[in-house]
Amino acid sequence: MSDEKLMVFKKPTYPINSNLLNYLARYDRISKVPIVYGDLLRFSGSINVYDKNDVDTLWIRVYYNEFERADIDLTLKKIYSLLHSDGNSNIIKYLNVDCIDYCTFGNSKPFRIKIRNILNDNYTHFYVKKADASRIYGLELEHLLSPDKMNYLIYNDTLVEEHIMGIAGDVFIKENLKKCSETEKAQISKEFVKFNERSMIRLLGDMRAYNYVVIPIHDFDQVVYKIRAIDFDQQCFEGNLKVYRPQFFKENYPMVMMIKDKLQINSIEQYKYEERALLAKRIISAGSRTERLMEVMADDVISTDENLERLKMELYNYTLDLNFKKAKSMGKVMAAAFEYITRNFKNTNIFDSNF
Template sequence: MSAISPLFKKPSYPINPILFDYLERFDRISKVAISYHDLLRFSGSINVYDKFDKDTLWVRVFYNEYERAEIDLNLKKVYSLLHSDGNSEIIKFLNVDAIDYCTFGNSKPFRIKMRNVLNDNYVHFYVKKADASRIYGLELEHILSPDKINFLVYQDTLIEEHIIGIPGDVFMENLLENCSEMEKSQIAKEFVKFNERCMIRLLGDMRAYNYVIVPIHDFDQVVYKIRAIDFDQQCYEGNFKIYRPQFFKENFPMMKLIKEKLQDSSIEQYKNEERAALAKRILSAETRIQKILRIMSNDAIAPEAHLKQLKSELYRYTNDLNFKNATSMGYVLSAAFKFVTRNFKHPDLFKPGS
């Protein structure tokens, strides 16, 4: 099994007016005037190191006194919108402990650490440049994954909640070998399902640092779940392998675990279980899915060459003419959803562009 090569930097795609209308319909528009460009006006910074004194490649930024007061207030209002529907009563109990800026990656986000002064509990959220592909990815994650996700958009700025978990690369390097044999089998099962979910919904670039492992303590065991945390590569790349986490070299420890712990029949069973779960979610959210697919079908979120390559590879993979006839990435995703729901109640529900 060959690993795929690194991706080139993806451009940012603007949010079109129809997508803005959709976001407003589902309460995704921020009423607080805070923008990514406001946060770029910092006057100084220092490097942020982890507990092992290793440079994290994040920097802690500082602002002049006047700007900091205004930024802090707006960030508190954003937090209130994100987590308590804009309740202004909580603002007096909040403190912005830190604003960090990421110096690597595609989106170069700001990470906000918000602390409740009454109990010292804190949460993080991110402020990024808005990109249509990422917003489609976040919305599809909210609708189709086992977990919900909060995000808001203000003009060309995206505010995104932090997804709690252990980064996949950190987990594989430091924690995987200490898991019990039963836990390793369960993690292998979850990666099979995660791989299938990403492939069907065309969420790309799930390298080990773009998803997290979430340990959940049950009454007699620890159950592990896997969640995507980066949605930049929704329906963008032309290479079909990029939508299949199994092909990234960073995920080889997971693939090794699957080979050691799961039989072929079990792998097929878990794939079928995930397809069934996705099909049910698609059918249960029929109206909302159709709205977002219709907008995607008329939006340009990838180069024409990528579209041509992906629909050709998907046609060879499935022999489904809907992929061959797709004219946009939204149509391709519509065809994927129709393909996965074919054996369910409404096989013709998701016609491309319907």
């Protein structure tokens, strides 16, 4: 099935309510530096940004008048210090804001900030976006339940989010995959099976190839690959269960075909079980923090009634677990999924992916 049929309508932005703000404050996610997304929109000019092959990236490099740029640069340096050194002001004099880029497509329309250390020319990026409750839940669940930790801050309706390094999935499939050895392709297949399972169980949707990265890691005499989500906008919004399964997006078709070629059914089931077991252990070890997040999420509105009814019934039909059928919110659906996976993670048929 094509992704056009999987996702028909553009997802709206959901506000951050007081309960979620209290949760974020408890876990030190509130920025101590005032930064407002709308301030960055007051740029006075821009030029298109092209990649190394002179293809338009759909990002534009923006410019500000001299007076505003000085204030903006200082604020962005302070934000960087909060993200990476707990607000240490001593590093600010060694930082330079090399460029500010603005993305003209997608839901969040982010600004990408390039910060360079003038002492050694090392640089990194972070993003400034309009805050959205769905994305916040996605980031927090990624932080709690994935192999990776997330670094982000909230200030009113503005989200500051660290850059996740790696090769964009669509670029990797187009340019790198064919260069991989047969052993590496088998290892990537394993990782995609696990990524598919992880995305589905935690209801992270829209993992098309450009919404995740492939990360090569050198280990002794081999290169191993990890797959990591980079976009969390579609957390618990869509009603179609297939949206939460990366295997069904056409951009991931080469990955699915590689899995069919490289992995036997028994191996696929083993990797799915391994990922379910890891997720169950992370849910249990996160303990009260996950429970607190589920309580906040249960009382929030982050989807439509139609999507909620469809998703909970599709999950009920897969599991025959009445907790899905009884769920009154997407947060309750998510909590039911966590309860189900922790209760039954030894069952190898949970959430069969139908590869």
